[in-house]
Structures are given as structure tokens and as C-alpha cells.
Amino acid sequence: EADIYQTPRYLVIGTGKKITLECSQTMGHDKMYWYQQDPGMELHLIHYSYGVNSTEKGDLSSESTVSRIRTEHFPLTLESARPSHTSQYLCASTPDRGNNSPLHFGNGTRLTVT
């Protein structure tokens, strides 16, 4: 079982605030991902990283940004939160063992922007 942690678990914040969602994993996985999931909908990839100093945008356009300064840490930042950013954000990682390596997800951050 991979150890991957997200904080905060729940966040309610006002419009215009800057927020950072934290994601850390202790397994030494090179590959990390951020997904966004609205209730009853599929997960959409918004950012991913091959390793330190590597970040790429995913399939779903997002106003968020990410950084990967350390292997274990992959934070996501919204410079100015809006109600349209209300969603669940799921961080995941996978070992570098080819296409059948499972994704290990954190327990998610439920963000509400009022």
C-alpha cells in the first residue's frame, strides 16, 4: 500500500483567495498526478509530473499551477479561487514500472469556493 497524503481534506474559502493543496508521498515514486472530479462525474487529469522539475498540463484545462521541487511533494496552487473551482482534487502517484503500475490515490481535497 502506497503512502500518499493530501491536506487539507476539506477546504471552504472565499472568492479571490490564494490556496495551495498539498500532496506528499513517501514511496519515492517519480510519477505524480493531479485529477479533478466533480460529483457523479469522471476524473479528469489536470497536471502530471515525470519527476523533479518536470510538470505538464493534463487533458482538462485548469487555472491551477503545480510544482515539483522534491520527489515526494507535488503541491497544486490556485492564485485566485473562484466558485467554478469547487470540486474534489485527487493526487496520485505511481512507481516507474511500466504501463500496468497502479495509481495510488490520496484521499482527496474537497474544495468549496464561496
Place this chain on the structure above:
Amino acid sequence: RKEVEQDPGPFNVPEGATVAFNCTYSNSASQSFFWYRQDCRKEPKLLMSVYSSGNEDGRFTAQLNRASQYISLLIRDSKLSDSATYLCVVNRGNTGFQKLVFGTGTRLLVSP
């Protein structure tokens, strides 16, 4: 049309029943396939990978038909604890990197 399509359900079945879920994908270059399970308000967890020859893990059997671009999951002897949403997941990333596309999921409710 979505890249991965699933019947959203819900499938309501009694304990002990056998239930099957289907999934189709549109990208013929997709390389690997999975079923994930997601409980209400929780993160997805890998249930099983899907191999070309079909594979079984206890009460769960997964099958892949590349020609028809179709994946299935069969659950035998359903338990109450099987109640969850089952996500069909397709990897269209390059070798060594996963770029997973998730279906919206099929919801299963197992009743006593």
C-alpha cells in the same frame, strides 16, 4: 462521445447474484486497461488490471476484446461490501508513462 463509456447504472442486485459491467473505449491505440473501485466520497482504488487473455481474481473476472474495444467485469456471488462505483480506466500513455482516462463509473448496489 466520451473516450471511455460505461452504463452509469445503478445496478441493484441481491446478495449472491452475478452481475456484469461493460465498458467501451474509442481510442484504438490504448495500451492497458484497468478496473478501479470508488466508494462514496472516497478515492479510487485499483481493483484489477485487465489482460488480453482475460483474468480472474477470486470472485472477479475481467475480459478485454481489443477488436471490439470492449472491456467487461463480472462479479460472482455479490457481497454487500461490493456496493461501490466501478470505474473502467484506459491508459493511452506512452510506454512507461500512464495517461489514464476514466469512465464515469457504474454504480452497484447489493442488497440483503
